[in-house]
Amino acid sequence: MKKQPTQIQSATNTLLIKTNVVVRRQFFSWSDIESEDFTKYIQNLRDIGCPEQTIRDIIVSEVNQVFSQRRDLEVTTPEQQWWKSVPDPEVIKDAIIKVRALDNERRELLTKLLGPDWEQSGAAEAWPPQDMLAETIISGWSNGRVILDGPVLGKLSPEIKKAVQRISREAWRRQQEYLESQELNGKPISNAKLAILRQQTREELSKILTPQQLEEYLLRYSQTAENLRRDLRGIEVSPEEFRKLFVQKDAIDMELDLLADKADAASIQRVRQLELQKDQLMNQVLGSNRSQLVKLQKDPVFIESQKIVQESGASADSIMPLYRVNRETELQIRKIQQDNLLTDEEKQEIISQIKSVQDQTLKRLLGDRAYQKFKSLQENTTQNGKEN
Incomplete structure (x- = not known):
């Protein structure tokens, strides 16, 4: 039996109150969307006389939140591959395709x-355009803005x-202000x-993140992780190897930075010990061959x-093999240049002859096709240098 509206009499009028409508703001998961709970939500809002513009703002905001969460959890971005x-170009390509597909799905649902007029809502502006989302995937984090996605950081609440983001932006601002101040004052x-400054940021983050979440953040955005990725450039490492290196290297790098401005004998000795520890750590985790490659990363010839x-x-x-040839050629x-018994001519x-032998060896090592491509690139670089 349908419940009748309750009637309240007063001296001046009669007020009808509907008691069969319950309105409450919900957080909708993806399963709620599939069951079309949004439709019920919209009807409830209309039943209480909510303005259409307000309804659009609420629903667009809710849908955006759901799809933002899906994007953070379902799309694999380069930021998640911190090792x-x-x-990886394929990861970037797949991420852009997935982000655009999710955006199209979001737009279709809102329509x-x-x-079709839902985009007139002010809330529609809160969702970045597809091109901007794609650019974020390609460029990664910058100016203190970090990407919080993946199975660990993607599950953070919107408030966290x-x-x-606020802590990251503030940390970036503090560092920029310090760097600019030093440059301005010639220091x-x-x-x-x-x-x-970096330690201050970590302490602030540790107050709102769990140890696992903080480690994930640091593996992506800390200076230690940045330095480690630079040192390992061109060397294949697994996530487990990178994490092991990071955990132990992080404390070493922190101490080295704190000792950087000290020139007393004890500090210098400690720096040597720490540098030796870093070399031993690389050798222990990566083995002799790859650890040797890490050292060579600092050699201009390599x-x-x-x-x-x-x-x-x-x-x-x-x-x-190419490095050995180039190194021997340089030596x-x-x-020859230091031989005072030889004339300039x-x-x-002699140097021309040495370079000719080097060139022939390059051709043999690279193969004809790669060698021709290298020579073409070399000529283009030389030509551009002359034009500039």
Whole structure:
């Protein structure tokens, strides 16, 4: 039996109150959307006379929140692969496709719920355009804005995410202000001061994040992780290896930064001990071959050899042989240049012969196709240098 409205009499009028309508704001999960609970929600709002503009604002906001959560949990971005020194192009491509598909799905749902004019709602502006979302995936974090997605950070509540973003932006601002102040006053940058600023940020984050969440954040955005990715550039490591290196290297790097401005004998000795610990750690986790590659990452000749192989499309196996050739060539040229018994013309002729042998060896190591590509790139670089 349908419940009748309750009638309340007064001296001046009669007030009808509907008692069969219950309105409450809900948080909708994806399963709620599939069961079309939004439709019931909209009807409840209309039943109490809620203005259509307000209904649109509420529903758009709710749907955006649901799809934002789906995006954070369902899309794999380069930020989640914190052990990779260079983002995987396929991951970027797949992420952009998935983000655009989710956005189209979101728009279709809102059109179904609210009609084609829903975009006139002010809440519609809260959702970034597809191109902006794609650019965020490609560029990653910048200017203190971090990406909080994936199975760990993606599950943070909206309130915690806002707090993390605020702390990250404030940390970036503090560091920028310090760097600009030092430059303006002609003073050197203190690694110890930067370390203190970073520690302040960690302490603030530790108050709102669990240890697991904080570690995930640091694996993505800490200076230690950035340095580690730089050192491991071009070297394949697993997530487990990267995490193990990070956990132990983090404390070492912090202490090294705090000692950076000190010149007393005890501090210098401690720095040497810490650097030795870092080398031993690399060797322990990565093995002798890969740890040797880490050291070579700081050698300009190795970096150039690596660049040649990458740009020419040659096999990565040719990097080390190429490095040895280039290293030996550099040593021979340096020896000739320092020989005071030779005239300038003789030096030039011998160096030309050395470079010719180097060029022939390059061709043999790279293969004809990769070698021709390398020479073409080299000529273009030389030509551009002359034009500039």
